[in-house]
Amino acid sequence: MIHFVEHAHDKKIPLYKILSEGFQDTLEVIANQLEKYGFSFDRQYNSKCPVKSSTSFVNKIHRSGAIEGNDNIRATLYLKDLYNLELLYEKLWPAMQKRGFKLAADTKVPARIAPDLDIRLQFDDMKAIQGGDIKGYISGPQKSGYEDIQMRFVKTNDENTKYELIMLFGPNYAEAKHLESSKVYRHLRNFSTLNIPTNNNTDINLKKIKRYIEMINKKFSSGISEKLYANAKNRDYYCIPDQDKIFFTKNDITLIDNSFFELNSHLNKYYKNLSADSNTVKSMKKHDKDIIKDIQTNMQETIKYFNAQK
Numbered sequence: 001m002i003h004f005v006e007h008a009h010d011k012k013i014p015l016y017k018i019l020s021e022g023f024q025d026t027l028e029v030i031a032n033q034l035e036k037y038g039f040s041f042d043r044q045y046n047s048k049c050p051v052k053s054s055t056s057f058v059n060k061i062h063r064s065g066a067i068e069g070n071d072n073i074r075a076t077l078y079l080k081d082l083y084n085l086e087l088l089y090e091k092l093w094p095a096m097q098k099r100g101f102k103l104a105a106d107t108k109v110p111a112r113i114a115p116d117l118d119i120r121l122q123f124d125d126m127k128a129i130q131g132g133d134i135k136g137y138i139s140g141p142q143k144s145g146y147e148d149i150q151m152r153f154v155k156t157n158d159e160n161t162k163y164e165l166i167m168l169f170g171p172n173y174a175e176a177k178h179l180e181s182s183k184v185y186r187h188l189r190n191f192s193t194l195n196i197p198t199n200n201n202t203d204i205n206l207k208k209i210k211r212y213i214e215m216i217n218k219k220f221s222s223g224i225s226e227k228l229y230a231n232a233k234n235r236d237y238y239c240i241p242d243q244d245k246i247f248f249t250k251n252d253i254t255l256i257d258n259s260f261f262e263l264n265s266h267l268n269k270y271y272k273n274l275s276a277d278s279n280t281v282k283s284m285k286k287h288d289k290d291i292i293k294d295i296q297t298n299m300q301e302t303i304k305y306f307n308a309q310k
Helices: 002-033 054-064 086-098 132-137 171-193 204-238 250-272 279-307
Strands: 073-079 101-103 117-120 148-155 158-168
Touching: 002 073, 002 086, 002 158, 073 171, 086 101, 117 132, 158 171, 171 204, 171 279, 204 250, 204 279, 250 279
Parallel strands: 073 158
Antiparallel strands: 101 148, 117 148, 148 158
16 A cells, blocks of 8 residues: 555656745745735755655655555745744635645545644643633644644645645754754654554663663754754844754763664663564664664764764
8 A cells, every 4th residue: 555655656746846836936926915924935945855755755654654644746935934823824724725725625634624733832821822722722742843834735626736834943943953963863763663562651771772772762852953953043033143052972872872782782681571582573683783783873873973073
């Protein structure tokens, strides 16, 4: 089934690239018209990857378990005051509607007609937010501190093709997102491909495996991701040029190395307690060991990259 979906998406990529040009044209015009409200559009940034590759498309299906909700075309729009949600329903959405776009229905909410909208922002005072129902779409920032607004559009004459729009504070935030994704997220997310069960809370080795994975994720989240996004937000939203340096000390590196060592140790113990003679178990163990080795190697390169920036 997945191979069929991948092949079908691959065949449509040339069409999606044509449609993405029209989507970007629309966003560029709207951004220019709404420039005085803080909207802007970076054509060069949006031209880097306007259509998801087949690999990215399939990976998202694996993570979400859904095909219908996937977006085919994507673009990024900057809004300096991203917290001013009135600009969405008073300015952006009417402008999109005039050009034949409407918010897509959220396939995850079948009981009612709901827009495909996710506001991943940190609001200190929810009561101060204007817009009634829009509060229900505020999910808060990611654990990494990443903030954005995501929405999906469809054309009024074609509801099968999804157009994903991501809204960020500005170009520095977009650059931070790209750097964090390539240096941190794309590697650490591979922990989710390990064969270890997620619903076993009694095995002591599994508990420690999960804990060491949490520790490794937290170390890179606090050491890199949170700082990248905070620095970028300071520049784009607050206009503060000061930057929190990203650097790993010898103690940091030792702690990370020890966490990977203990992770491997408890993984060995966990598989030792299973049927060691089973070819399936041997294959699962090799897969997990290879994944962890790749993650460690890539994160060591990430540390070298950021330490060389000081």
